[in-house]
Amino acid sequence: MSRNGTLLLTGGSGMVGRNILEHPRAAGWTILAPASAELDLTDAAMTDAYVADKKPDIVVHCAGQVGGIQANMAQPVAFLERNTAMGRNIIMAAHKAGVRRFLNLASTCMYPRTAPNPLTEDMILTGELEPTNEGYALAKIMATRLCQYIRREDEGAQYKTLIPCNLFGRHDKFDPRHSHLLPAIIHKVYEAQQAGSSEVEIWGDGTARREFMYAGDLADAVLKAAEEIEAIPDLMNVGLGHDHSINDYYRTVADVIGWDGTFTHDLGRPVGMKQKLCDTTRQTDWGWHAPTTLPDAIAKTYDFYLTEAAA
Missing domain, CATH: 3.40.50.720 (NAD(P)-binding Rossmann-like Domain)
Structure with missing residues (x-):
């Protein structure tokens, strides 16, 4: 018992x-x-x-x-x-x-x-x-x-x-058709790294804030x-x-993954609410x-992604 x-x-x-x-x-x-x-x-x-x-x-x-x-x-x-x-x-x-x-x-x-x-x-x-x-x-x-x-x-x-x-976090959905913001960013930056791409696009100006x-x-x-x-x-x-800005999340994911490219912004894309x-x-x-700090949380999620999703 x-x-x-x-x-x-x-x-x-x-x-x-x-x-x-x-x-x-x-x-x-x-x-x-x-x-x-x-x-x-x-x-x-x-x-x-x-x-x-x-x-x-x-x-x-x-x-x-x-x-x-x-x-x-x-x-x-x-x-x-x-x-x-x-x-x-x-x-x-x-x-x-x-x-x-x-x-x-x-x-x-x-x-x-x-x-x-x-x-x-x-x-x-x-x-x-x-x-x-x-x-x-x-x-x-x-x-x-x-x-x-x-x-x-x-x-x-x-x-x-x-x-x-x-x-x-762990057990998240990383497929861009179903994923939410952070797993989508992890997938996007990883794909850029694997493809040797030097740029990743962010929807909007990246200043919207999320918790x-x-x-x-x-x-x-x-x-x-x-x-x-x-x-x-x-x-x-x-x-x-x-909270953190969308730009902050992209930069932190890039640091964790080790991708050193640059970000561009598509200002014509929807960004949703400015803050929640x-x-x-x-x-x-x-x-x-x-x-758990944001870098540590992203690192744990990225490890899961490499083991379960990217594979």
Whole structure:
């Protein structure tokens, strides 16, 4: 028997889930990480039966249908309907089975598109969402609110939500058709190095700012929160509390990879929001900060890329 009990992890095959499973803190739990064939979260009856049978001490909900802007825009029905179903089914299954601790992972896409930076947790539902990922955001808001409503009706139920900033790391997606910013940069600069190219193009002027945290650090925060769930607020950002420009990310990746070419800028390309930075006051008050520096995080991700993706 593990010292912390049994943890049911949804989304164990995704980037966040796999980083949780390989983190040293995971050894303190007996972790159940069922594949979708064993637990289809879109099937309410199956989800109810699974949770009632396993009786976990805590559920950590990381599962979801995820993707970049193009996928969100092309499949808004799936991003809204499937993610809503998964969130609702696992939260209610846990609640009906008497599971007293539930850790829900949300997303900064829940924040209004025009909210001022840094983003504080009380800004959610105070303005219009970003249209390109509205369906996904609505599903995450529903799950977050459902956890809050359960807490409102039953204060002893520790149903809480973490809101991570942008993530990258081991087990990421590097295919340019599906990847997000940092894995895409790693792939792009590596390809330039292999081709002997002296230039890499950046979309826009590179001054837009983004907050990217190493996925292994999120895993550390999630497992610490699972151990100390009564000590965290109902809703809490998990991030760095500072950001970097797109140009900074390109330069750091080039330094890590050892590519010494130059960057050009295509000012006709879209760049998205100028900034999306989390306020980490609640996280700091809890006593946690992300331990991995940007160069170290990129180096670890690049090592994974060389071993798993580039090969």
